[in-house]
Structure formats: structure tokens, C-alpha cells
Amino acid sequence: MKKAETNTPITLKQIALKVGVSNIAVGHVLLGSGKKTVRVSEKTAERIRQVAAEMNYRPNLIARQLAGKGSNIIGVVIDTCAPEIHFKLLSEMERLAGLKNYRFMVGQTHNDISKINQYREDFASRGVDGIICMAHQDPDRGHEVFAAYSSFKNVVFIGKPLLDNNDSYYVSSDYREGMSKAVDHLCTQKCKRIGLLLLSTRTKAMEFRLEGFELGLKNHGFEKKHDLVEYIGLPGQISIKSLEPYILRLVHDHSVDGILACNDMIAAMAVRILQTNGLKVPEQVRVIGYDNVDWAGLFNPGITTLDQNYMQMSKLAIELLWAQINNQKIERKQRCVMVPPTLVVRQSA
Template identity: 25%
Template sequence: MTTIKKVAQLANVSTATVSHVINETRFVSEETRTRVLKAMEELKYIPNPAAQSLRSQKTKTIGLLIPILEDETNNIFFMRVARGIEHVFRESGYHIMLANTNESLDYEKEQIKYFKSRQVDGLIIAPTAGNHEFIANLVNEDCPVVFIDRKPEGIKGDFVLNNGFQGCYDAVKMLIDKGHRKIGILSGLLNLSPAQERLEGYRQAMTDHGLPLDENLILIGESSFESGYEMTRKLYEQFDITALFVASNAIAMGSIGYIQDKGIKVPEELAIIGFDNYDWGALSNPPLSVINQSAYELGAKAAEVLLKKLNKPSNRFKEYRLPTQLVIRNSF
């Protein structure tokens, strides 16, 4: 059986030096570190994770909480986010514990308690709807938290978010520049910050360009195909819109379904821009113009922010905004 003592003998160093290399508890010269790592590899020595945790008081484990619902199209988005997080932490020697909140605040609380019981070093959370003041009582400086994609209610913290406001503003401005004046918007429920910010981007763009805010042209509903289909029918048939901005991917699928069923010519009879860049949009007829938001990059940035807090704890918080991009195709 290979022991730390045998590694030390082969590398011609003390067992304490080997321990410092493994646990990163003290500076070791690059030459010595290389010699120790080479000895470990030659002897096929694998450090005991439990022993490492006891010595360093770190588990090298990160808890990741994301909301996944059955048949939800945003599942793809959050799995891309998870890939970005996992890539950054893997390069730094961390492991990820992944859990699903099912968009339930109660289940989110349970999962955070579980992660704490497993002594994770930090948490990355895409928060559900609802007040999150409880976070302050469940985590502390020993377990820093970074929130992604959504801003939780009732708490200060580090947030890594896409700039949905600017993306929607740019999309509506593009429609206005094309000469449209009766522009409708379809939004998901406003219980989460991304939907609120996207709607505000629409409102601000209309106001800045001197167009009236007709509340009849603002429809809010469930993020589903059925909801998108019905809301598009209502706006097109009852209010004679010439352009439509859809702030939810699932709703956009319903909009396209209605447009195709009714044989509406796009963009001649109705211009349309969606939010989020999924493969189906490029395959629609005509291909759907969309606001692309970063997913992998969002996760990678969140991981970098948390790593920085793990290496240098701080009570100072910051909000990071990633830019969105307008992907122009043939739908407006």
C-alpha cells in the first residue's frame, strides 16, 4: 500500500511538505511541488478526500441549485449554465453537487440545508420565486453564495445575470426602426426578475421613442406553447398589431404555432422577435430572429466569482451583467 511516507521518501522531502502540496496549506516551491507530484504519479498515490477535508477544513465541493421542470424548455439553458460552472471548478480541483429545486421555495430551503450538512465550500443558486431572507440564516461567511440568472427577493449578494433589459430594449428599438408602431409583447409571469426586466426593456424602448404604452398590447401568461398560441391570437385578431416581441422561449413556440396555422406571412403581415436562442428558432419558416443570452458563459462567470470569494473571503457584494446579442434572421 502506497503511503504519504513513501511519496516523501521518493521525492526526497518531508511528509509535511507532501501534505502541504496536497492540501495547498503552505507555499512550496514549484520545483519541489513538481517533484512531489511526479512521485505521487509514479507510486499511484491517491490522497484520502476525508483526511484532506479534516486537515484543510475544505471539502473542495460546490453545491449547485437549479430549477428544472418537466417539459420546460429552459432546462436546456440551465444545463448549459451547469456545464460552464463545472468546467471552471474542475480545472480548480472542485467537484459539483447538483440538485433540482423544481421551482419550489420549500424544496430550495431543504436542499440548502442538505448542502450545508455535507459541508460544501460554497453555493451557486438560480433562486426560485419568493423571499430569500432565510439565506442569511442558513449560510455564513464559511459558505459563500453566488446567485445566477435571477435576483432573489429580500437579500443582498453576488449576482451574475444576463442583461435582459438591454436585450429587449434593443429588439423593440429594431422593430421601431423598421417602422412598426403597434408592437405587442408576450411575457411570462412576473414572479421572477428576468421577466420583470424584459418587460421593462419593452416599456422603456417604447417611451424613449415617443410611442404610447397601450396596456392592451402587453399580455402576461404561463410560459407554455398553449399560452403563447392563445395570446398571439388575441393580439393579432383583436388589436391588429404589426410586430410582436416574445420574451419567453416557450411562449414563442406557441406564437409560431399560431402564425403557421393561420398562414400569416412573416414578416410582411407580422414581424416577430423572440428571446433565447434555441435550435428550433433557426429551423422555423422563416427563421426566427432572437435575443441570445449567454448560458455557458453565465455559469463560467459565476464559478469564477465564487472561486474568488473562496480564495479571498469578503462581505462586499457585486452584480455582474453579461451582454445579450440580437441574432438577426428573417422574421422582421
């Protein structure tokens, strides 16, 4: 008869016996003990990690904390309605953290401050070593989220906080530079009137896009035209039907020959609306998106867009958090990192 499985935790000694090394070597690899006195080859360390995974080993959190060790857990809170690019950021950051033997504990919600505070308490009770906050951009609740999470010792925000005390750590796409680059490109393509499509969210990301748009126009000698900026609705509530009046107003009432969209989905909808109404893209109207999502190059025509360089942003965010966890000195100007987007030119512009 097969012996019933038990929930008895796997110990370092069991792993050491299976690998054929000392308990001290296993503790060094899995718990970070004896950093200055223990030496383990990378080949042996990889074998220890492999066996630990096979045996479903989990560190004893209480024992680690009593020994003055970290939990090797990073808490992450993310808005469920965040742009697609944020979930790619989350995936890449989790991969990079895994290379340092850290695991993610993720909480998701949308504009629910009670849940956000609950996640904060969960992170504190689990003794997480650091936090990555991706849910602080709501203009009504962002200040509360920032106040709640900035009190943690090791925190990195993705996107500039609404309330920045100049002492926070954050990594953000440089939306101003991105939109300015997009205007530059349309101007080199002889566009004379450029329209902008923004979400009606009042977030910093939308605000910075508008500032970049206006800066780009100014650099090319164009006046700011508020009637060429359309606020098209909230995330999740925009369809081709709801967007069509804004596009037709820009084209028929204001004779735009270039359109900048706040993301690639809006850009793709704009292209379809223009085509359905007998307008050729890019011959009559050029369209640029933002984010460079995976399907942007497969669309017909391929969407010209701004790539936020999420892999670089992920790497910088983990490095900032890692530096805090390890008590490394970071100059104030290095705590706030703006990553310039890259213009990806395709057929739509």
C-alpha cells in the same frame, strides 16, 4: 483466481509511487498543501491528476477539514423547471470549476422549500467551500430561499435575488437592456405596434422584461399599451392550442406587426400559429425570442433572439465564488454583475 476488489481508499503514497514523485508533490497538486514552498511543473501536475483519476482517488474530507483545508466541493441548488439556459449555465460552471479541481454537488427541486432547506443542510454537513443558488426566483418562496442560503460564507446567486440587501453576490442577464434592444430592432424594421408575451410567474426575470419593453417603447415615442402585453400561463402548461387565442387577439384585435416572446419556444409557437392562420413571418408580423437556444437557428424561419451569453455569465459566477473562497476583497459594485444580452438577427425579424 482473481483477487477480490476492496474498497480501501487510494492514498497519496500510492499515487506518488506510480508517478515517481514525492508524497509532498502529490499533496500539493491534489490537496493544495505547501502552496508557498512546493513547486511542481504543469506537466507533472497533469500526470498526477491523470493517475489519481485512473486510480479513482477521492480526497478524505474529514482529514482535509482537520488540516484546515477545504472540501473542493461546490454545492448547487437549481429549480427543475428553470429555463433551458440555466442548465447550460450549470454545465459550463461545472466545467470551469473542474479546471480548479472542484466538484459540484447538485440538488434539484421546484418550489419545495423543505427540500431546498434539506439541500442546505446537506451542503453544510459536507463542508462545501461555496454555493451557487439557482432556485430563488419563485415570488412566493424566493425570500425564504435567499434567507437560507445568504447565510453561507461563500455564495453566488444566478439572477438578482428577490430580496437583495445590497451585500449579496449575483450574476444576471440584463433583461431590461435585452428587451429594449429587441424593441429598437423592431422599430428599425418599421413596426408600429408591438406586443409582448410573458409567463404568468411574477418573477424578477419577467418583471425586468416588461420594464425593458416599456423603456424601448418610450425611447421611440410610443405610449405604454397594457392591452399589448399578454400573460400566457405558467411554464410547462403552454401549448400551441393554449397560446393561439393570445396571438390572434394581438394580431386581429390590436393589429400588432411585431411580437416579443419571453423565450425561444414561445417565439417558435407564435410563428407556427401565425403561419397556420395565413400570416407571413416576417412580412406581416415580425417575431423575436429570448435565450438563443441551440435549435433557434434551425427553425424555419430562423428565430431572431437575444443570446444571454451564458459562457460569460458562467465565467463571472465562478470568478465571484473563487474570489470569496480565497478571501479576496471585492468592491460592492463588483459583486452584482449584469451581463448584456446580444441580439442575434435571423429571418423571423
